[in-house]
Each structure stands twice: as C-alpha cells, then as structure tokens.
Amino acid sequence: MSNTLPKNFEPQQVEEKWYKHWTEQGYFNSTPDDRKPFTVVIPPPNVTGVLHMGHTLNETVQDVLVRKARMSGFNACWVPGSDHASIATEAKVVQLLEKEKGIKKQDLSREEFLKHAFEWKDKYGGIINHQIKKLGCSVDWNRVTFTMDDHYYQAVIKVFIDLYNKGLIYRGARMINWDPQAKTALSDEEVEYKDIQGKLYYVRYKVANGAGDESILIATQRPETIMGDTAVCVNPNDERYQHLKGKKVIVPLVNREVPVIFDEYVDPSFGTGALKVTPAHDINDYNLGLKHNLPAIDTLNEDGTLSAAAQVFVGMDRFEARKKAVEQLKAEGLLMKEEEYQTRLGFSQRTNAVVEPRISTQWFVKMREMADDALNAVTSGDVKIHPEERFLATYKYWLENVKDWCISRQLWWGQRIPAWYLPDGTFVVAATREEAFQEFQNQWAKAGNQSNSTANDHSPFTIDDLTQDEDVLDTWFSSWLWPIEVFNGISQPNNPDINYYYPTSVLVTGQDIIFFWVARMIMAGMEYMKEKPFEYVYFTGMVRDKQGRKMSKSLGNSPDLLELIDRFGADAVRFGIMISAPAGNDLLFDDSSCEQGKFFNNKIWNALKLLKMWETNGIASYDRSKEGFEKATFAATWFQARLNQVKNEVEALYKEFKLSEALKTIYSLIWDDFCSWYLEWVKPPFGQPIDQHLYNSTLDYFEQLMQLLHPFMPFVTEEIYHHLRDRENGNDLAISQFGDLGEQQAVVSSLQDNVVLLLGNSLKDAITAIRDVRNKNNMKPKDAIKLYIQSDNQKGYELVADILAKQVNADEVNFVADAVAGCITTVVGKDKFYIQSEVAVDANVQKDQLLKELEYQKGFLEAVNKKLSNERFVQNAKPEIVENERKKQNDAAQKIKAIEESLATLG
Known part of the structure; x- marks a missing residue:
C-alpha cells in the first residue's frame, strides 16, 4: 500500500473497499468441513422498515463474536434473514395502498394483496440488508432466509400438521385478546400492560x-x-346484599332484567362490593359466566365500534360510546359519582391499540406439554443464559406458569392455516386441498358410507366444496423454527447442513422477547431435533437515550443508523454502541460515544503515521551486550508483557460475554499503554533512525493490537494492517488466526513478565509524578533537571533510567542512599525522587504538597485498616480480595513513612 496517508482516517472509502473485498474473497461464506462450527443465526428483523439502535447493538455483538470465532480457527457461520411480521407488515401495506394508490384491502383478492405485500418485502428487505452491510456485519450472504420462503412456509405447515396430529394444537372458542386496530387475535405475550x-x-x-x-x-x-x-354478582358473605337472593336487577341504558348471583370471587371491600358481569368482554366475567351458565352478549364489532347487540350507540367507537353512556346515565339520574382510579390497561404490542378481551374461535397450542423439556434445558445448564442472574428466574417463572398459545391471526400476510372445511363446518387438517379431500373421503368411508365402488363415486361432496381457513399463523409460530429451518432441518431432515451446524453456538437477542422467541425456540428444538437449539443465550440490554427513555420511532429519539455511519464511520458507531453496553444491562446512548470512537480511529491512525515517519528516517541495527540489549529494549519487553496480560484478560471476558469490558480493556491498552507510553518510550531522537529490534517489535505489536481490536472495529484495523507491511493476496486481518500473525518479531528477554509489569508501572508513576512537580513549580519543558533516586529497586530503575531521563528531560539520573538537600522531593510508592533545577524552588510549597499527600495517605490507610478489622469482611470476602486490601495497607504504610522522611529533610 502507498505510504502517503491522509491527515485523518477517512472511513467512507475504506469501508466500501474492504467490505467488497471480504465478500468477493468469500471470507464470510461457510460450508461444512473438518473444523468445529461456530454458528449464529441472526434474530430476523421485521421486514417493516429500517434497523433501529437496538438492532445496531444486537448485530454488532453478533459480529464481534463471529469475527472472533473465525479468527480463532472455527468454521464461523452467521445466517442473515428477516421476518415477515404478520401484523406490522399487513398494517403497513394496507396503509400504503390506501394512501398512495387509493386501494382498500377489502377491494382486493387475497392473491392481489399478497402480491403487494411481497413487493413491500423486496423493497424493505433490501434496505435492511444494505444497513447490515454498512455496519460491517460478516454474515453469509449465500444463506439469506426469509420466513415466507417456500421451504420455510412448507416447514411451518408441516409442524402445524404434526402438532395437530399429536393433539397439541386444537381449535376452540375462548376468551382471547383482540386488537381492534389490526382486527386480529393476539397471544397473551403480545399484550403490554401499562x-x-x-x-x-x-x-x-x-x-x-x-x-x-x-x-x-x-x-x-x-x-x-x-x-x-x-x-x-356479590359475595355470598356480604350482609349488605342478602336480601337480593333470587332477585333481578335492571341493566341501565337497555332496561334488561338480569339475575343477582352470589360468588366468593367478588371482593366485598372493592368499590361497592357489587360487580357487573359482562362475560363477552372480561376474562374473569367470562369464567363467572361459565360457572353460572350466563349468556354472553358481544356488544363490540371487530374494529372496536359498538355492535347491533349493544342496542344503543350502534356503530360508535367504544371510547366515544363511553362518553355518550356517561352523559345518558347522568341524564337518567343513574350515575351517582365519578372518581379518579389508577388501573392497568392492556395495549397491543404491534399497534398500541387498547386490547379488548373477546370470545372468539381460534387455534391454540397446548404449551404445558412442551414446557418441561424447555425448562429443564436451561435449569440443567444445557442452555446457558447470560447474564444468568438477571434472566434465569424470569425464564423459569414464565415456563412454570405457561398458558396455551393463541396462534391464529385474522390476516392475509403469513402462513395460511392448513385447515379445510366442508359447508357444514366440519374440517380436517392437511397440507393441500387434495390431501384434505382424501381425508374427508376416508372419514366418510369409515363411517360406513362406501360400497364396493370408489369413494369418489358416492361421497356427497366434491373437492370444490372445500374451503381453506382464512386465518394465518402467528409470526412467532414461524420464527420459533428459525435455528432449525434456516438449515432446512424441518423441510429436509438430516441434510448435511443441519447435521453440521445444529445446535447453534450463541443466540444474541433482546430481553423483551425471552417468552415470544427464546423459550419457544427451545421448545421447538427439543420437539423436532431432540436437542437444544443453541448452547448460549446472551441478552443485550435495552438501548435508551441519555434521559433514560427507550429509543423509539414514536418518541423520535432514535438516530438513523445510516446517518450515524455517514457522520462518524461504521467503526466509530460500533465502538459507540459497544462501549456503552455493559453485559445485559440497559445502556444510555448518545452521539458522544460515536464521537469518542471517531477520536479513537484517528488516534491509532496517527500512531500509524508516526511509525511511517520513523520508517522514512531509517532503521539502524546495533550490536549490544545482553545487559545493554535489555536496557535498550525494555520498552518492547514491557509492552510484550502488557500485551500478553491483556490478551488473557480479554479471552476471559469473551467467555463471560463481557464484550463492553473487553473493548474497554483493548481501548485502554491501545490508547494509554501503546500510544501514550510505549511509542513515547521507543521514539528515536528527532531525525535519527530507530533501532531495528524496536521497530520490528513495534510493527509486530501494532499488528497484534489491530487483531485484538478487529472484531469490534473491522475496517480501520484491516486498513492499518495493510499499511504496516506489504501483504500477499489473501493475507487479510479478517481471516488471520490468533497466535499466528505477522513476523512475530517480539524482543526476547530473560526478564519475567510480572517483574517487567511492576517496573513498567513504577516507571509510569514516576514520570507522571515528576512531570506534575515540574508543572507545579513552573518549570518549562526545555528546562533540564538533575534527578536523584532513592529506592530499594535501584537495579530496576537503572534498567529504565534512559527512558525516565528522556520523558522528564533530565540530563542526569543518579542513585542515592540518603536524602539530597536543596531539591524538590516527590514520593512514588516507597521510592523518593529528588529533583534539582536551576529554577528557584519555594520549600514551603514543597512542604504543603507533601503534607496534603500525607493527609490523604493517612485517611486511605485508616479506611483500609477499618475494612481489615471487620471480621465479617475477612471471613466472607474472596481470599484474593483480602490479600489485595493487605497489599494496599502495606503500600500506604510505606508511602507514609517515605513522606514523613522527606518532610524531615525539609525541617
């Protein structure tokens, strides 16, 4: 690559170039082979619009895991796709047709409407895929799946028929949740209570x-x-109403006589202790009606207007009818008072309409029979939930109290229920009209209606008499098969893909669909594969704005993903969402975190430019003794140790799905340790060549850092990787393997990592403290100092003396056994540094600074002593925590001693 680098990292051209390259090279494609698979299926976004920030978080988390797995030797397979979203999509299509074409749904045939719906899907599905690409997601585009694809459609129908034949699906009239806006039934889980x-x-x-x-x-x-x-209804033990036994009351507005019934269900202390019973419009009233054989009068139409059965306010919207009813009750002297009341109301998750309880004939799945295996899969640890402490109890509660699932929807967009009816209402369940007709024939024959001739000659009905159920299946009834059917596991059982990729490795999803999707996928997996669908479930938090509000289109507080990428670049957006996302917890997101990501891009870009400048100035080779070599290359030895330390930390964080913490650890390593310290320590004097060992090591470290960062920020890291060295075709960071990268030019040293790390920390602390003293005493950067060090670790400081001198502008570094008079004193740990300068120094200022530090250290030591004197803390805390507190205690005591000795020299 050219060494002519722009001033700042320019993401737009880089992103398009590398994504095209990766996909052309087929890096994201996967086919079964001898490697261990790492399989992720994308939670399919609804095909109703664009990705929101919740999707951005979810997709970024998945890409981090998939890229890390691919770089760790796994055969990584990430399956993309989208969900047909019955209710939401149908509503969008209906709205579009009316607004743009003046067409009403009822004026179209089912086939005509579905044609428009698929046109919508093609348009918006393409938008979603474009956004996924812009974000840098390494999905296998050869495996894109849609829940209405032919094979998927047939799989859903196959499962419905199978469950029906097993007696796990039934049709019946029950009280269900009704969405008057979408004009369809809802499952209990699709109702949000506020x-x-x-x-x-x-x-x-x-x-x-x-x-x-x-x-x-x-x-x-x-x-x-x-x-x-x-x-x-009143309570049988309520003395106020004993006189009403056997009597009737007159229903206001319609003057209908109804009985007074007695049931302990009624709470005498609530309201007046008397309850109006409306079996058609309340689940509890419905159950009372069944118990007391009450009729049910449905006074509402499917759109929430009053029906003819209401007798009054017919055709009026339910909420307008409420106002009119109140007015009429007042006029008739029947409304005695009104009072404010805090209540919980159910809203449709899809349309936000107030849900109506309604008696309706629907299709249901018996969930109790499938719940136990799904519950055991998680409680046994076969499926591991992260973070477990937040979501395991919720998962258990739902499955232990699961209700039958209403799966029929009064829509056209979706998999049509495979039930076929004769004119008399009898039905059979079958995949096709022909199979249904044959089943009816068989039933007719078994009933003794067949002679020696064929059934077709004698049956009283023809195939044309059959009509298919108008309803479609709940969207979740298709998506619960997602980890199986994306590999054709239902439609083509035991094919090579399903046998290799299933069960999948990790499911990354939002906590809000733990019931809708996660639990049901586990049920489907146990039912049809006899195995869990995934090994791990990682729940992301909810994305909120900086005011703590959930980001939503209605509030207008969710930024546009593509606009963010245009402003900051995909890497910066990925950084911004991940750095804000502690494992499983809600995250507060605003543009400033993307701005931080942009600054980070430019920080490492400037590091690249610095390295290229050194390269231009030349590279020199020196012949040194072992001692001279270790002294000259200490910075590289230290950074290698620090890099090894962080690699281990990051690997542990990956295993715990603490990805935000992993990114923060890598960020600190690059920004602080590499850019702010290491590059400064190895920087050659202006215009002079850099030591060859240091240069090669720096290149190697830079490559390893880019590899560590790549899963989080793939574009900038790939670009820098190719600027660092000339690469052969196919030598790309996206497929590089951890532990096998670059030329591995790390400096070899006999020093132990722990010794080097401690000395490196001491060096950083000393530089910071001495620079602080220089600033406080108004020493200009060009003013050289003489430095005297009093330390038990003289050998260590001798090793880093040249770096220390360069960093604090000391023309001499000496080691002393006693205090040096006439110097500024600063204490770092238990080491003392005496700074001699031609600049006049006020001893009182030094004394004040040391006294302040002494006061702080004494307070700190007192707090540590108090903690260690607490027997409960010492007994219950982990041993390593107690040991750390004792180390703090010893360090503080040593520092206090050193400060007091320094104060004594000042008088």
Whole structure:
C-alpha cells in the first residue's frame, strides 16, 4: 500500500473497499468441513422498515463474536434473514395502498394483496440488508432466509400438521385478546400492560319489582359495556346484599332484567362490593359466566365500534360510546359519582391499540406439554443464559406458569392455516386441498358410507366444496423454527447442513422477547431435533437515550443508523454502541460515544503515521551486550508483557460475554499503554533512525493490537494492517488466526513478565509524578533537571533510567542512599525522587504538597485498616480480595513513612 496517508482516517472509502473485498474473497461464506462450527443465526428483523439502535447493538455483538470465532480457527457461520411480521407488515401495506394508490384491502383478492405485500418485502428487505452491510456485519450472504420462503412456509405447515396430529394444537372458542386496530387475535405475550389514570363510575342498577326506588350501586371502569351485562354478582358473605337472593336487577341504558348471583370471587371491600358481569368482554366475567351458565352478549364489532347487540350507540367507537353512556346515565339520574382510579390497561404490542378481551374461535397450542423439556434445558445448564442472574428466574417463572398459545391471526400476510372445511363446518387438517379431500373421503368411508365402488363415486361432496381457513399463523409460530429451518432441518431432515451446524453456538437477542422467541425456540428444538437449539443465550440490554427513555420511532429519539455511519464511520458507531453496553444491562446512548470512537480511529491512525515517519528516517541495527540489549529494549519487553496480560484478560471476558469490558480493556491498552507510553518510550531522537529490534517489535505489536481490536472495529484495523507491511493476496486481518500473525518479531528477554509489569508501572508513576512537580513549580519543558533516586529497586530503575531521563528531560539520573538537600522531593510508592533545577524552588510549597499527600495517605490507610478489622469482611470476602486490601495497607504504610522522611529533610 502507498505510504502517503491522509491527515485523518477517512472511513467512507475504506469501508466500501474492504467490505467488497471480504465478500468477493468469500471470507464470510461457510460450508461444512473438518473444523468445529461456530454458528449464529441472526434474530430476523421485521421486514417493516429500517434497523433501529437496538438492532445496531444486537448485530454488532453478533459480529464481534463471529469475527472472533473465525479468527480463532472455527468454521464461523452467521445466517442473515428477516421476518415477515404478520401484523406490522399487513398494517403497513394496507396503509400504503390506501394512501398512495387509493386501494382498500377489502377491494382486493387475497392473491392481489399478497402480491403487494411481497413487493413491500423486496423493497424493505433490501434496505435492511444494505444497513447490515454498512455496519460491517460478516454474515453469509449465500444463506439469506426469509420466513415466507417456500421451504420455510412448507416447514411451518408441516409442524402445524404434526402438532395437530399429536393433539397439541386444537381449535376452540375462548376468551382471547383482540386488537381492534389490526382486527386480529393476539397471544397473551403480545399484550403490554401499562399503569394509567382512569375513572370509576358509580352506577345505580334498579332492583326489578323492588320497593320504591330500590337499587344496587355498582362501580365500573367501562360504562360502554353495560349493555353486555348478563348478571350482577356479590359475595355470598356480604350482609349488605342478602336480601337480593333470587332477585333481578335492571341493566341501565337497555332496561334488561338480569339475575343477582352470589360468588366468593367478588371482593366485598372493592368499590361497592357489587360487580357487573359482562362475560363477552372480561376474562374473569367470562369464567363467572361459565360457572353460572350466563349468556354472553358481544356488544363490540371487530374494529372496536359498538355492535347491533349493544342496542344503543350502534356503530360508535367504544371510547366515544363511553362518553355518550356517561352523559345518558347522568341524564337518567343513574350515575351517582365519578372518581379518579389508577388501573392497568392492556395495549397491543404491534399497534398500541387498547386490547379488548373477546370470545372468539381460534387455534391454540397446548404449551404445558412442551414446557418441561424447555425448562429443564436451561435449569440443567444445557442452555446457558447470560447474564444468568438477571434472566434465569424470569425464564423459569414464565415456563412454570405457561398458558396455551393463541396462534391464529385474522390476516392475509403469513402462513395460511392448513385447515379445510366442508359447508357444514366440519374440517380436517392437511397440507393441500387434495390431501384434505382424501381425508374427508376416508372419514366418510369409515363411517360406513362406501360400497364396493370408489369413494369418489358416492361421497356427497366434491373437492370444490372445500374451503381453506382464512386465518394465518402467528409470526412467532414461524420464527420459533428459525435455528432449525434456516438449515432446512424441518423441510429436509438430516441434510448435511443441519447435521453440521445444529445446535447453534450463541443466540444474541433482546430481553423483551425471552417468552415470544427464546423459550419457544427451545421448545421447538427439543420437539423436532431432540436437542437444544443453541448452547448460549446472551441478552443485550435495552438501548435508551441519555434521559433514560427507550429509543423509539414514536418518541423520535432514535438516530438513523445510516446517518450515524455517514457522520462518524461504521467503526466509530460500533465502538459507540459497544462501549456503552455493559453485559445485559440497559445502556444510555448518545452521539458522544460515536464521537469518542471517531477520536479513537484517528488516534491509532496517527500512531500509524508516526511509525511511517520513523520508517522514512531509517532503521539502524546495533550490536549490544545482553545487559545493554535489555536496557535498550525494555520498552518492547514491557509492552510484550502488557500485551500478553491483556490478551488473557480479554479471552476471559469473551467467555463471560463481557464484550463492553473487553473493548474497554483493548481501548485502554491501545490508547494509554501503546500510544501514550510505549511509542513515547521507543521514539528515536528527532531525525535519527530507530533501532531495528524496536521497530520490528513495534510493527509486530501494532499488528497484534489491530487483531485484538478487529472484531469490534473491522475496517480501520484491516486498513492499518495493510499499511504496516506489504501483504500477499489473501493475507487479510479478517481471516488471520490468533497466535499466528505477522513476523512475530517480539524482543526476547530473560526478564519475567510480572517483574517487567511492576517496573513498567513504577516507571509510569514516576514520570507522571515528576512531570506534575515540574508543572507545579513552573518549570518549562526545555528546562533540564538533575534527578536523584532513592529506592530499594535501584537495579530496576537503572534498567529504565534512559527512558525516565528522556520523558522528564533530565540530563542526569543518579542513585542515592540518603536524602539530597536543596531539591524538590516527590514520593512514588516507597521510592523518593529528588529533583534539582536551576529554577528557584519555594520549600514551603514543597512542604504543603507533601503534607496534603500525607493527609490523604493517612485517611486511605485508616479506611483500609477499618475494612481489615471487620471480621465479617475477612471471613466472607474472596481470599484474593483480602490479600489485595493487605497489599494496599502495606503500600500506604510505606508511602507514609517515605513522606514523613522527606518532610524531615525539609525541617
């Protein structure tokens, strides 16, 4: 590559160049081979629009894991795709058709509507894929899957039929959740409950044939449902209502007589202790109705308007009808009072419409039968959840209390339920019309209706009499097969891909779909593969703005991903989202973290430019003794030790899925240790050549740093990797293997890593302290000093004396056994540094500084002593924590001693 480098890192051209190169080289493609697979399936984003910041976090986490696995020798396979999202997509398509083409859904045939829906999918699916590419995600584009692909569609139908034949799917009339806006049933998990401020309305129900104006007072939140009342219920132990046994009351607004029933379900202390019973519009009322054989009067249409059965306010929206009902009750003298009331209300997760309980004939899955295996898979540790402490209990609670799953949706977009009906309402479940007809024929024959002739000659119905169920299946009923069917595991069992890639390695997803998707995928995996679908589940946190609000389109607080990438570059955006994302916890995101990522890009870019400048100035080779070699190359020896230390730390953090912490550790290593310290320590005098050993080591370290950082920031690292050395075709960072990178020119030293690291820390502390003293005493950078060191580790400081002298501008470094008079004194640990300068020094200033430091150290030591004197702490804390506190205690005591000795020399 050319050594002519731009002033700053320019991400746009670099990103497009490298992503194209990686994909053309096929680095992201995977086929089964002899390597161990590392398989990740993308949580398929809905095909309803663009990726939001939650997707950005999720996709970045997955890419970090996949790139790390690919660079660690695994056959990494990351499957991309999208979800058809029945409710959301159908609503978008309906809205688009009405707004842009003036077409209403009801004016189209099902086939015509589906054609428009697939056009929508092609447009927005392409947008999502474009965003995934822009983010740098290393997905296998040969494996893109959509939940309405032909093979996937057939797999879903196959599973439905299988579960039905096993008795795990049934059709029946039950109280379900109804979305009046989408006009479809919802599962319990698709209803979000919110605390809102409502009202209680106290309404008089007159007693039929009662004396005078006798009535019973009932509190209700929903006066618009009064017309569906079929009883009034009170507690049998409530003395206030004993006289109403066997009597009836008159339902206001419609003047219908209904019985007074008695049931312990009613809480006498709530409201007035009397409950209006509306079986068609409340699940608890529905259950009471079943128990007491009450009729159910459905007063609402599917769009939330009042039906003819309501008798009054027919065709009016339910909330408008509430206002009208209140007005009429007031006018008739039946509304006694209103009061504010805190309540919980269910909202559709898809449309945010207030959900209506409704009796409806739907299809259901019996979940209890499949829940135990899914629960055991996690509690046994076969599937490991991260972070476990936050989500294991939630997972267990849901599965232990699981309810049957309503899977039918009154929509056209989705997998159509494979049930076929005769005109009399009888039905069979079959994949095709022909199979259904044959099944009806078989049933007819078994009933004794067949002679010696064929069934077709004598059956009272024809194939044309069959009609298919109009409903489609819940989107989650397709996506629970995702880890299996992306490898055709249902449609083509035992194929090479499913046998190699399943079970997958890690599922990365949001905590908000632990029930919708994670638990159900485990159920499907145990049912159809007899094995878990993934080994690990990593739950990301919720992305929130800096005010703590969940990012959403409705609030307008979620930035546009492509706009962020245009402003900062993909690496900076990836850095920004990851540095803010502690494992499993919600994260506060704003643009400043992307700005930090951009600064980081330029920091390492400037390090590259510095190295290229040294290269231009020349490289020199020196013949040294062993001692001279170790002294001249200490900086490289130290950084090698620090690099090894961080590699081990990062590897441990990967295993715990602490990716944000891993990035912070790498960031600190590069920004602080490499750029701020190491490069300064090895920098040759201006215009002079750099030592060959140091240059080769620096190149090697730079490469290893880029390799460590690559999973997080792939573009800038690949670009710098190719600027560091000339590369043969195919020598790319994206497929480099950890432990086998570059020319491995690391300096060989006899010094132990732990000794080197401690000496390196002492050197950094000494440089920082001496520079601080220079600043406080108004010494200009060009003012040279003489430095005297009083330390038990003289041999160590002799090794780094040249670096220390260069960093603090000391023209002499001497070692002394006693205090040096007339100098500025600073204490680092238990070592003393005496600074001699031609600049006049005020002894009182020195004394004040030392006294302040002494006061701080005494306070620190007191706090440590207090902790160590606590028997509970010493007994319960981990041994390494206690040992660390004792080390702090000893260090503080040594430093106090050194400061007091320094103060004594000042008088």
